[in-house]
Amino acid sequence: MFVGFDYGSANCAIGVMEESGVRLLPLAAGSNYLTSTLYALDRELIAEAVYQQMPTALKADYAKARAGQLTRARNARRELDLEPNEQAVFVGERAVNAYLEMPEEGFYVRSPKSFLGATGLRTEQIALFEDIVTMMMLYIKQQAESLEGLNSKGAITHAVIGRPVNFQGIGGEESNQQAETILRLAAKRAGFTDVDFLFEPLAAGMDFEASLTEDKIVLVVDVGGGTTDCSVVKMGPSHMESKERSQDFLGHSGQRVGGNDLDIALSMKAFMSHLGLGCHMTNGLPVPSKPFWNAVAVNDISAQRDFSSLNSRKTIEELIKEAKRPELLKRLLKVQKEQLGYRIVRSAEQVKISLSDTDTVTTNLDYVCPNLDAEVTQALFKEAIELPSAKIEALMKQALEMAGVMPDVIYVTGGTARSPAIYDRIAAMHPETPIVVGDHFGSVTAGLTRWAQKVFA
Structure with missing residues (x-):
């Protein structure tokens, strides 16, 4: 049985082909999407959870590869x-809830896909991300196979998995290969016997292509949670049946800039002034900005490691002694001690979503300080996201310059493109070109599923 598998930075989804077309499978209560998060009471327990749930035939090789982690997992338990069978690793919304309940006690990772192409990862870090991705794929695959109507069709064995054009802004093809290798190995350990990969903007465009009645040159702009990808593609009735589409791909670009970057930028602009950013020391110098950035840079491994360190705590304690507004810096110290950075970024994400429908949002930050509210306007949001917005514009220009043609239509998809601030920037690039807005969350999965049918059926 084959599927299209969108292992996304913000959400994961899986699709199957039915007579009526693509069907996205429910992965969470009332939703076809699983939040891309994982929480473990101890990081060593992730390997144990993978071992317990992976196919029996693969356990021996995995146990040999993870002997040290499995021993440490027994000690951690x-x-x-x-208890021996007590659940210690959670994914999706259950992971979010566990983190919010015990932020300082466990291991929490949001958008693990954002880290897969990171440069400078040590061997043990790569092994950790292999296990995180495997754990999430195991959960999603098991959820899908247990659904009524699918459980009689046997195991899901084949998948087309989406990937961004570039997993990282730096690292080039080496980063892409590292990330794809992690995904391929994780899929194998989760029980997939054969996988193929497809650029996410092309997958999104293929779903759109199914609706075309004449050939078009389409600029696909896919602004996701972790990456933005742009592709210029020949689409339409004379192209869609071909299994070899490389000649139709005229240009593409991609970079790790997406919804996560918007959330981080908004956190810095809207919230960190309430924690002391912009204040001054008694000697007249501004408070250093690095601790504030590290607190919310949830897609940067080194920044998160730095912020959680004892040295970071000591640095903030010294700043409190010398600050003109020490009461504000004490809030930052609480964020460091209780590891609340992810929660702050989550608040920014919720504000970003709310600003899609209103001009002003007031959000409560009482988990940092009682009765602490922050007001965020559309104008402040646009100012906060100026840099990532400019990067998205640059990626559109890069794809079109590579293609050497102008598009007949711009197809916009990806959850982050729901934001009016982002959509307006995209629309302003080529105001004379028609824009079609796709299913912000489901178009990539639908396209992957259609391609899986061509590759595996």
């Missing part, structure tokens, strides 16, 4: 006084 004893130290945490957990």
Whole structure:
């Protein structure tokens, strides 16, 4: 059985082909999307959870590769006084809820896909991300196979998995290969016997192509949670049946800039002044901005490691002694001690979503300080996201310059493109060109599923 698998930075989704077309499968209560998060009471327990749930035939090789982690997992389970079968690793909204309940006690990762192409990862870090991705794929695959109507069709064995044009802005093809290798290995350990990959903007465009009645040159702009990808593609009735589409791909670009970057930028602009950013020391110098950035840079491994360190805590404690507004810096210290950075970014994400429908949002930050509210306007949001917005514009220009043609239509998709601020920037680039807005969340999965049918059926 084959599927289209969107392992996204913000959400994951999986689709199957039925007589009526593509069907996205429910992965969470009332939703076809699973939030891309994982929480473990201890990071060593992730390997244990993978071992317990992976196909029996693969366990021996995995146990050999993860012998050290599995031993440490047994020790961690004893130290945490957990029962042998007590769940210790959670994914999706259950992971978010576990983190919000115990932010300082466990291991939480949001948008693990954002890290897969990171440069300078050590061997043990790559192994950790392999396990995180495997754990999430195992969960999603098991959820899909258990659904009524599918459980009689046997195991899901084949998948087309989406990937961005570039997983990282730096690192080039080496980063892309590292990320794709992690995804391929994780899929194998999760029980997929054969996988193929397809650029996400092309997948999104293929779903749109199914609706075309005449050939068009389409600029696909896919602004996702972790990356933005643009592709210029020949589409239409004379192209859609071909299994070899490389000649139709005229130009593409991609970079790790997306909804996560908007959330981080908004956190800095809207929230960090309430924690002391912009204040001054008694000697007249401004408070250093680095601790504030590290607190919310949830897609930067080194920044998160730095912020959680004892040295960072000592630095903030010293700043409190010398600050003109020490009461504000004490809030930053609480964020450091209780590891609340992810929660702050989550608040920014919720504000961003709310600003799609209103001009002003007031959000409560009482988990940082009682009765602390922050007001965010559309104007402030646009100012905060100026840099990532400019990067998205540059990617559109790059794809069109590579293609050497102008598009007949611009097809916009991806969850982040729901933001009016982002849509307006895209529309202003070529005001004379028609814009079609696709299913912001489901178009990539639908396209992957259609391609899986061509590749595996």
